[in-house]
């Protein structure tokens with residue numbers, strides 16, 4: 001293929017295959033196999049790589065949070081929970097968009113995985129935003145963006161892995177990431193006017209802060225405190241979910257991955273014994289749907305592991321970033337280059353793979369320039385969170401496309417406004433280490 | 445010619461430094477004709493540390509630097525090294541790796557297509573926890589301990605602890621939040637580089653189990669070389685592992701001081717206290733000695749006993 | 757029988773997924789309340805994860821849910837789109853066949869070397885044998901879905917019933 005090195009040829013072939021509508025997972029697999037054949041090494045490892053790529057422990061939370069999400073939707077937990085936030089902050093300009101953002105941040109403190117969060121809270125936020133007048137792709141994009149913050153706001157699987165690779169305090173990383181996570185949330189709310197046709201507070205107040213789908217019990221005519229109280233009582237079991245999960249994690253009852261299992265059992269429990277809305281049929285269908293949704297994501301991850309292998313062996317990141325890093329002595333330029341390399345890598349690979357490939361290249365630079373590894377880790381994590389919703393490989397987009405039955409590119413286009421504000425956020429967090437240090441200093 | 449060397453720790457460890465030394469010596473010995481490219485973190489096997497040795501065995505990878513514990517799924521006999529309290533000190537270890545037991549293990553690995561070139565060191569595994577200092581077996585009663593494999597489950601059960609198998613990525617937050625109370629790992633290889641001291645209060649260097657590393661090369665590649673080249677490669681590997689063992693022992697010795705500075709409470713048990721642990725773990729020793737083969741265990745024990753006798 | 761064949765992977769997924777949930781939860785409860793634990797939990801969960809991924813992927817293949825980019829092919833006339841669909845389906849089946857082949861090779865290697873799992877110490881191939889079977893099944897479902905679409909070409913369904 002022309003005169004390209006195998007790694008570059010792989011990337012080109014990948015795009016060609018995507019263009020003729022080969023599914024993302026298979027396009028990754030085919031282009032990687034081609035590159036391995038070109039390199040003349042690795043084809044006899046394919047079986048091993050597929051076997052280890054298909055079921056990674058660090059991703060075990062995904063199927064469970066997807067199942068928990070499906071069940072919380074089926075039994076009515078998520079609906080009541082979102083209705084509460086709707087009454088709480090839904091009257092603000094931006095309405096359901098603000099509600100969606102707040103729910104995403106709230107859920108980020110429960111889940112450590114972006115795609116799992118999309119699955120858990122995505123369907124209801126999107127439905128609510130649509131009824132509030134937001135275009136569906138914009139709503140889906142908001143969820144993709146907000147759920148990506150699950151890897152920034154603690155607990156975060158990504159920060160744990162960064163802490164281990166960079167030999168940096170994970171506890172400090174967790175604390176340092178809280179304010180940057182909130183900054184990103186504020187920027188998401190600032191993105192809402194770009195939706196174009198969102199309805200505003202007046203219209204919602206007229207409907208009593210309740211939508212057809214989200215308010216079977218009319219709260220119309222009640223005062224704000226009374227509405228809030230009613231909504232709280234209705235949503236009690238849903239609002240208890242993060243309490244159970246976070247409480248369980250921080251009290252040392254279970255690990256963040258096990259939390260996904262506990263969330264599933266909690267949804268089953270509420271559905272069977274409290275709301276009594278779960279039947280054998282709906283349970284079976286939730287199990288099947290969650291298996292399929294999780295498999296769609298995991299198959300991409302599986303074949304992406306072949307892709308990541310070629311990137312490693314062909315030293316693709318090293319080749320390109322080496323050239324970029326040698327361009328300047330100015331540390332701001334170097335930082336910008338690193339961030340751009342990670343953004344580009346984030347288009348193709350998952351956060352964990354990127355860290356394993358790129359950190360051995362970047363960390364020596366971080367040390368040499370005397371940068372604070374905690375701040376660098378937080379900025380990196382915000383960057384990797386953006387990668388969760390940038391095409392062509394954006395796991396959050398995949399889950400959202402799967403649950404909304406919308407095409408990938410429609411949601412990706414909807415995500416452009418969020419991408420722009422997220423990049424602004426990334427620039428702010430990267431340029432002002434003080435933001436990451438604020439809470440740490442306060443606690444000292 | 446550039447060969448591929450895979451190991452399963454990150455690029456700041458003594459494993460990496462040993463591998464780099466090997467590369468340096470190989471280049472020098474072959475007048476620049478041979479070198480290795482080092483892949484840390486088991487990158488070549490998609491992060492799967494167990495698979496590296498198997499792939500070297502069938503010639504899919506050239507060189508591997510890995511530890512005995514990582515190879516036991518493929519070669520169950522490798523568990524012999526980590527039998528509880530088989531060893532007391534470094535002299536015992538060196539007597540076996542440089543003597544008949546090392547040769548015997550080399551033969552066993554050769555059956556799997558792996559030529560062992562030299563033995564290095566991961567280290568003695570020491571116990572940490574958050575509840576209280578561990579001075580006697582009774583101190584472990586009821587503690588939830590994260591362990592790495594099935595033998596350690598039996599050992600912890602023998603000590604009255606409650607062993608938990610858990611992925612390393614989950615262990616850090618599990619220790620932090622108290623999902624588990626403690627863990628056991630080598631100081632130089634894990635406790636310091638993985639910052640376990642951030643989330644653990646007490647450490648007892650009880651030397652209960654040992655883990656060696658080795659440089660292995662695929663039999664296929666080995667057989668393709670003439671005797672002279674083989675000797676050169678083996679020599680490079682042995683020098684590299686000698687160096688690796690040296691820096692690992694230095695790091696470990698300095699490690700306890702470092703952990704004290706970081707606020708850990710160190711309890712160094714006396715010989716009698718160690719013996720209490722040895723007695724308590726006997727049942728697990730017996731079970732696993734049976735599994736890895738009594739003859740092999742006897743060979744190790746005899747070599748250690750012979751080394752402990754004063755020289756005549 | 758026909759129904760059962762069509763539902764096979766759904767039943768497999770539902771049963772395994774429910775069992776995984778129960779196992780994982782019981783492990784948490786037992787660890788918290790007693791001094792016992794199941795050493796094999798983590799390994800069984802990962803085995804289950806592997807199986808629900810591979811069989812879940814077959815469910816998704818049957819329904820044409822594997823994510824693809826339709827931006828370019830949507831610009832083509834119907835005939836061109838058909839050709840693209842045929843080529844992409846053929847390439848997908850090729851990849852799945854190769855995947856089945858390579859994972860079968862893996863199973864044979866594991867069988868020969870006798871490598872065992874680290875937790876339960878059962879032969880590794882007991883679980884990985886699901887891989888070549890699963891990749892083959894995904895290919896079969898993909899072909900079934902491909903024929904269905906050949907008769908009625910279209911992009912990813914955007915019927916608004918997704919949520």
Ligand code: NA
Nearest residue numbers: 108150153155
């Ligand atoms: Na989180």
Ligand code: NA
Nearest residue numbers: 346347387393
């Ligand atoms: Na991306």
